[in-house]
Amino acid sequence: MLRRSHKKSWGGCLQCKRRHVKCDESRPSCVLCSMSGRDCSFSSQSQPSLDRLSASSGSPHEPIIRIHNNRSQSGIAIPDITPFTASSISNSGSPEGLSANNHHDPTLDETVNPMHMELLMHLLLEKEMFSLGIKVGDYSSNITIALKLGLKSPYLLHQLLAFSARHLAFLHPYRSASYLHQAVTLQTCAVSLFNAAWTDFDQSNCVEVLLFSSILGHHLLTDTLAKRDEGGLVPFITHYIQCVEVHRGIYTIARTVWPSLMDSELGPILSLTAEFTSRLPKGSHCQQIRELVDCSDGLGKEAKTACQIAIDYLQVGFDAVVADEETHGVRHQMIFSWTLLVPPELTDLFAAKQPEALVLLAYYAVLLHHGRNMWQVGDSGAYILGIVVEYLGPEWDRWLKYPHEMVASGLEDPT
Structure with a gap:
């Protein structure tokens, strides 16, 4: 097979020599290695002198195009295609220019992703x-x-x-x-x-x-x-x-x-969020779970207070769903905000698998089921309700009747 002819590149990298292709000798990684994702041998060598870079450009007016693979400390590869002329390279004698040439940054050698x-x-x-x-x-x-x-x-x-x-x-x-x-x-x-x-x-x-x-x-x-x-x-x-x-x-x-934060770009969003989460509950969707918490012998005073706070936020979420508040996306906002606002004591009750807290989780599952068309939610409401019912067993069916009816009936509130 005939091989494509090219001019010899005596100072080319090892990868280009092995592949019998002309290397442009750009540092810290030649163009061909950069574009093909290969580890250029230049990356492990010291930087070439400014004179050699100028000499390799051919005509003093011919731009040298270097393709560096900028990878910030974050690891995100960002392509940086920077044109240099011979005059711009020779004028880089400032402290900044010397620093850039004398201190090789290995993060520049990564491949664009x-x-x-x-x-x-x-x-x-x-x-x-x-x-x-x-x-x-x-x-x-x-x-x-x-x-x-x-x-x-x-x-x-x-x-x-x-x-x-x-x-x-x-x-x-x-x-x-x-x-x-x-x-x-x-x-x-x-x-x-x-x-x-x-x-x-x-x-x-x-x-x-x-x-x-x-x-x-x-x-x-x-x-x-x-x-x-x-x-x-x-x-x-x-x-x-x-x-x-x-x-x-x-x-x-x-x-x-x-x-x-209120003086920043996030001010308008945070104002709406604060207004929404500070609303007083209005509806009666959570009436039964309130009664369960109030009459429970297994919950202490602090635990009951934590549950009641969580119930209030849930009811605000149900109120927004019933009012069909699509403006600014408030209708399903409590799906996210509830996990943000529940008191720490409730987390302890979840960890202990406290039945009253699990019934409260079943009510949150109903709120999730209202938002089942959202990609983040899907069928999670029905799933969570199912595993709660299975875990608690038949003796808790009375307290889980409302969530079960809401999900089974397509969220048509029977009350």
């Missing part, structure tokens, strides 16, 4: 991804703000891409394993980066920290509601408690820097 670009495009175009939340302003503008903050704080960028992968796993079941792997990998890296960057909350970082925590919370809730582990209620409760604890951290973050 097209999958991350797919996640980014999906994030920009798919408005239903964040359907479980209050909506203020234009989606494109909001996501642009989040991405700009993500460039400043890579942990936020990682979590945005992780949630994008999680949504794609839902949309494309035949490729769900691949997308879920990406989601887990990116989320793990996001948490690691967040922990490494942790200092304290102040006006300079409170917005990106809250965004990161909130999106992580949505991601964990989506994962938790999708759990179908063997063992029914017991493993689900373990997952759900972990989810609630993360959400409680989000609430703590918001309270710590509330004045700064």
Whole structure:
């Protein structure tokens, strides 16, 4: 077979020499190795001198195109195609230019990841991804703000891409394993980066920290509601408690820097959220569970108070569903907010498998079933109700009658 002719490249990298192709000798990784994803031998060598770079450009007016694979500390590969002229290289004698040439950054050698670009495009175009939340302003503008903050704080960028992968796993079941792997990998890296960057909350970082925590919370809730582990209620409760604890951290973050957040881009959204969660309960959907908690001999005073607070929030959620409040996405907001607002004592009751707390969880399952058309929720309401009924047994059927009738009748309130 005839081999394509080319001029010899005496200073080419080892990979190009083995493949018998002309190397452009760009450092720290040649173009061919960069584009094909190979580990260029130049990456382990010292940087070439400025004179050699200038000499390799041919004509003094011919641009040298270097394709670096910028990978920030976050691990997200971002293509950076930067044109250099011979004059621009020779004029890089500033301290900044010398520093860039004398100190090789190994993170620049990584390969561009097209999958991350797919996640980014999906994030920009798919408005239903964040359907479980209050909506203020234009989606494109909001996501642009989040991405700009993500460039400043890579942990936020990682979590945005992780949630994008999680949504794609839902949309494309035949490729769900691949997308879920990406989601887990990116989320793990996001948490690691967040922990490494942790200092304290102040006006300079409170917005990106809250965004990161909130999106992580949505991601964990989506994962938790999708759990179908063997063992029914017991493993689900373990997952759900972990989810609630993360959400409680989000609430703590918001309270710590509330004045700064209200003066930020998140101010309008937080104002609507605060208005919604501070409403007084109106309906009677939770009347039976209130009676159960009030007359229970197995609950102490603090436990009863915690349950009643959780019941109030649930009723606010049912009120929004009945009122069909689609404005700003409030109708199903309590699905997310409930895990954020429930008192810590309720988490202990869940962990202890306290029957009254499990009946309360069955009522939350009804609220979930109202939002079953949302991608994050699906059939989780019916599933959770089923495992609660199975765990408690027939002796608790009286207290579970209302949730069971609501789900079985397609949520037509019999009262």
